[in-house]
Amino acid sequence: xxxxxxxxxxxxxxxxxxxxxxxxxxxxxxxxxxxxxxxxxxxxxxxxxxxxxxxxxxxxxxxxxxxxxxxxxxxxxxxxxxxxxxxxxxxxxxxxxxxxxxxxxxxxxxxxxxxxxxxxxxxxxxxxxxxxxxxxxxxxxxxxxxxxxxxxxxxxxxxxxxxxxxxxxxxxxxxxxxxxxxxxxxxxxxxxxxxxxxxxxxxxxxxxxxxxxxxxxxxxxxxxxxxxxxxxxxxxxxxxxxxxxxxxxxxxxxxxxxxxxxxxxxxxxxxxxxxxxxxxxxxxxxxxxxxxxxxxxxxxxxxxxxxxxxxxxxxxxxxxxxxxxxxxxxxxxxxxxxxxxxxxxxxxxxxxxxxxxxxxxxxxxxxxxxxxxxxxxxxxxxxxxxxxxxxxxxxxxxxxxxxxxxxxxxxxxxxxxxxxxxxxxxxxxxxxxxxxxxxxxxxxxxxxxxxxxxxxxxxxxxxxxxxxx
Ligand code: ARG
Numbered sequence: 001x002x003x004x005x006x007x008x009x010x011x012x013x014x015x016x017x018x019x020x021x022x023x024x025x026x027x028x029x030x031x032x033x034x035x036x037x038x039x040x041x042x043x044x045x046x047x048x049x050x051x052x053x054x055x056x057x058x059x060x061x062x063x064x065x066x067x068x069x070x071x072x073x074x075x076x077x078x079x080x081x082x083x084x085x086x087x088x089x090x091x092x093x094x095x096x097x098x099x100x101x102x103x104x105x106x107x108x109x110x111x112x113x114x115x116x117x118x119x120x121x122x123x124x125x126x127x128x129x130x131x132x133x134x135x136x137x138x139x140x141x142x143x144x145x146x147x148x149x150x151x152x153x154x155x156x157x158x159x160x161x162x163x164x165x166x167x168x169x170x171x172x173x174x175x176x177x178x179x180x181x182x183x184x185x186x187x188x189x190x191x192x193x194x195x196x197x198x199x200x201x202x203x204x205x206x207x208x209x210x211x212x213x214x215x216x217x218x219x220x221x222x223x224x225x226x227x228x229x230x231x232x233x234x235x236x237x238x239x240x241x242x243x244x245x246x247x248x249x250x251x252x253x254x255x256x257x258x259x260x261x262x263x264x265x266x267x268x269x270x271x272x273x274x275x276x277x278x279x280x281x282x283x284x285x286x287x288x289x290x291x292x293x294x295x296x297x298x299x300x301x302x303x304x305x306x307x308x309x310x311x312x313x314x315x316x317x318x319x320x321x322x323x324x325x326x327x328x329x330x331x332x333x334x335x336x337x338x339x340x341x342x343x344x345x346x347x348x349x350x351x352x353x354x355x356x357x358x359x360x361x362x363x364x365x366x367x368x369x370x371x372x373x374x375x376x377x378x379x380x381x382x383x384x385x386x387x388x389x390x391x392x393x394x395x396x397x398x399x400x401x402x403x404x405x406x407x408x409x410x411x412x413x414x415x416x417x418x419x420x421x422x423x424x425x426x427x428x429x430x431x432x433x434x435x436x437x438x439x440x441x442x443x444x445x446x447x448x449x450x451x452x453x454x455x456x457x458x459x460x461x462x463x464x465x466x467x468x469x
Contacts, residue, residue, distance in 0.1 A: 007092075007095075007096050007099065008088070008092070009088070009091065009092050009095060009110075009115070026088075026325075027088050027089065028088070028089045028090075028328050028331070029085065029087045029088060029089050029090060029092070029093060031331055031332050031335060032089055032090045032119070032122075032331055033082050033085075033090055033093065034126070034331075034335060035090055035119070035122040035123065035125075035126055035331075036075060036082070036090055036093070036094070037072075038121070038122040038123075038125040038126055039090050039091065039094050039118065039122050040068050040071065040072055040094065041125070041222060042118060042121050042122060042125075042201065042222065043064070043068055043094060043098075043109060044064075044065055044068055044221070045201070045217075045218045045221040045222050046109070046113060046201060046213075046218065047060075047061045047064045047065070047109055048061060048217070048218075048221065049201075049202075049213035049214055049217065049218050050108075050109075050111055050112070050211065050213065052212070052213060052214050052217065053112075053211040053212040053213050054212070055108070055111050055112070055211060056108060060105055060108070063102060063105060064098065064102065064105065064106075064109060067097075067098055067101035067102050067106075068098075070101060071094070071097045071098070071101065074097075089115070089119075090119075090122070091115045091118055091119070095107075095109065095110060111211065112204070112209045112210065112211040112213065113201065113204065113209070114203075114204050114205035114206075114235070114323075116203075116204075116205050116206065116235040116236075116323040117200045117201055117202070117203045117204060117205070117234065117235055118201075119327075119328075120200040120203075120234065120235055120236075120237070121199060121200045121201050121222070123238075123240075123241065123330070123331065124196040124197070124198070124199075124200065124224075124240055125196075125222065125223070127192060127193065127196040127240050127241060127244045127334075128193045128196045128197060128223075130244070130338050131189045131190070131192050131193035131196070131244060131247070132193060133342070134189050134247070134248070134251070134338070134341065134342065134345070135186055135189045135190065135465075137341075137342060137345040137346065137349075138182050138183075138185045138186050138189065138251055138345060139182075139186060139462050139465055140345070140349050141179075141182050141345050141348055141349045141352070142179040142180075142182040142183055142186075142458070142462055143349075143459075143462050144348075144349040144350075144352040144353045145175045145176065145178050145179035145182070145352055146175075146176065146179050146455055146458045146459050146462065147353070148172075148175050148352055148353070148355070149171075149172035149173075149175040149176050149179070149451070149455050150172070150455050152171045152172050152175065152357055153170070153172050153448075153451070153452070153455070154170070154172075154448065155170065155171040155172070155357065155359050155362055155363065156168050156169070156170060156171070156362065156363060156366035156433050156434075156437060157169060157170070157171045157174060157272070157362040157365060157366050158362075158365040158366050158368060158371055159173075159174070159371075159446070165365070165368055165370060165371055166371070167371055167374055167436065168366045168371050168372075168433045168436050168437055168446075169437070169446040170437060170446050170448065170451050171357060171362055172451050172455065173446040173451050173454075176451065176454055176455065176458060178254070178257075178258045178261075179458055180458075181254040181257075182251070182254060183458070183461065183462075184250070185247060185250045185251045185254060186465065188243075188246065188247035188250050189244075189247045191243060191247070192240060192243035192244040192246070192247045195239060195240040195243045196240035196241075196243075196244070197224055197225050197226065198219075198224060198226045198227060198228045198234075199215065199218055199219035199222055199224040199226070199227045199228065200228050200234040200235065201213075201215065201218045201219075201222075202215040202218065202227065202231075203228060203231035203232075203234040203235050204231060204235075205235065205323065206231060206232050206235055206322045206323060207231055207232070208231045215227045232321055232322050235322060235323040236319065236321070236322055236323050236324065236327060238312065238316060238327060238330050241312060241330050241334055242309065242312055242313065242316075244334065244338075245305075245308050245309040245312060245333075245334060245337055246309055248305050248308070248309075248337045248338065248341045249305050249306045249308075249309050249337075251305075251341050251344075251345065252301070252302040252305035252306065252337075252340075252341055252344065253302060253306070255298050255299075255302065255344050255345070255348055256298065256299045256302040258295075258298075258348065258352075259295035259296065259298040259299040259348070260295075260299060262292060262295040262351070262355070263292045263295050263296060263299070266292045266295075270361070271358055271361045272357060272358055272361055272362055272365075273355050273356070273357055273358065274355065274356040274357070274358060275290055275292055275355070276351060276354030276355055276356070277290075278350070278351075278354055279292075279293075279294035279295075279347065279350065279351040279354060280292060280293060280294065281293045294347055294348075294351050295348075295351065298344045298347065298348055301340050301344060304336070304337070304340065305337045305340060305341060307333075308333035308334060308336065308337040309337075311329075311333045312329075312330055312333060312334070315327070315329045315330065366433050367433060369407050369408060369409045370398075371433070371436070372431055372432070372433075372436055373394050373398065375431060375435070375436045375439070376390075376394045376397065376431065377390040377391050377393075377394045378390075378439070379427060379430070379431070380393060380394070380420065380422050380423075383422040383424070384422070385420065385422050393419055393420045393422075396419050397411065397416060397419055400415065400419065409428070409431070413425065413427065413428075
């Protein structure tokens with residue numbers, strides 16, 4: 001013990017210490033301290049395994065576990081201890097703390113293991129826990145949209161494609177469309193958690209472990225359902241982090257699209273939605289302004305979430321087999337992406353719940369007769385006209401109305417019959433927004449009946465998920 005010059009985890013074969021700038025450059029404690037709770041848990045499981053392998057006695061394991069409890073306590077109660085530490089990384093921090101508590105026994109804890117496997121195991125536990133928390137957030141967001149769909153039930157709006165008025169839909173149907181996207185994110189998040197769910201401990205630096213540790217027992221104790229299959233792969237596999245970043249990128253992209261719709265709907269041109277004060281800001285110059293900054297920032301931040309995915313892809317590309325220090329670059333973008341998406345989901349759910357809709361404007365837009373043009377074609381189809389021909393005939397109707405400078409709904413029946421004899425007295429009877437909505441009565445369609453069923457079905461899906469989470 002006396003030959004140890006300092007408390008570093010390495011250095012025996014070095015004559016000189018590291019360059020000051022390089023030393024700063026290679027440190028990771030400022031960000032990997034976030035993994036400390038997992039590192040402590042892994043230390044508990046590892047010392048138990050060392051007992052099984054005959055390296056530590058039961059009494060020593062108990063001493064280590066008690067020391068880990070005290071360290072945990074101190075981390076909770078004295079955040080300065082972590083903030084002011086000069087540790088190189090979280091593994092160094094933990095070993096120093098154990099040695100301070102236990103003396104030389106603290107040095108035994110690292111027997112047979114490597115920081116390469118520790119960091120991979122900690123990071124996997126972090127992704128599993130973060131994915132579970134993010135699933136709750138994504139579900140809450142889908143729930144907020146489903147609740148609004150229920151509250152706004154019956155309000156029609158002008159459905160658009162290419163940002164052009166297309167066909168009437170229910171506002172609830174529109175809100176459920178966004179909710180549906182977030183339910184797909186739930187599946188991606190679950191997949192990320194599953195891909196993280198394998199314990200690396202026992203892989204060593206790259207080749208495995210020469211002590212008789214029980215890998216399955218370590219995995220079980222830490223809450224993993226399986227162990228990794230190949231030590232060389234396990235110390236450098238970061239696919240679980242890619243999967244989590246992909247899931248976060250999906251949420252952010254869906255949020256960005258919801259944000260875009262929300263910004264448009266709050267504009268004076270649409271005036272479909274009234275921005276809640278709590279999620280808007282004012283202008284320092286123009287007193288009348290109420291800006292949709294919450295949605296704009298959500299849309300804007302999406303860039304860095306997807307960038308985080310590509311940052312990690314780029315780091316991984318071309319890495320030789322086994323652990324390389326480049327892998328230290330995996331954590332900061334993922335932590336930042338997680339934090340941003342956590343805030344984005346919470347703010348979006350709050351803004352959705354607080355948004356009021358301008359029913360009058362929505363109804364007025366839905367009442368545009370042009371939205372019923374397809375219904376006219378469908379009417380002719382019911383009269384036996386082949387659809388392509390019916391489409392063409394409706395075009396002629398619209399052109400004639402345009403030529404006269406009137407709405408096609410104002411064209412007298414005789415005029416319509418000049419275009420096609422299939423037009424009959426029952427023509428205008430069923431031609432209105434309500435009938436057009438009711439006609440779309442397939443599962444997944446916008447008829448009130450289908451939308452009512454969809455709201456219930458989605459709420460059931462979300463509450464079942466809540467029960468299983
Ligand atoms: N800070 C490192 C990382 O995040 C931990 C493993 C370091 N291993 C090493 N051999 N230097 O990947």
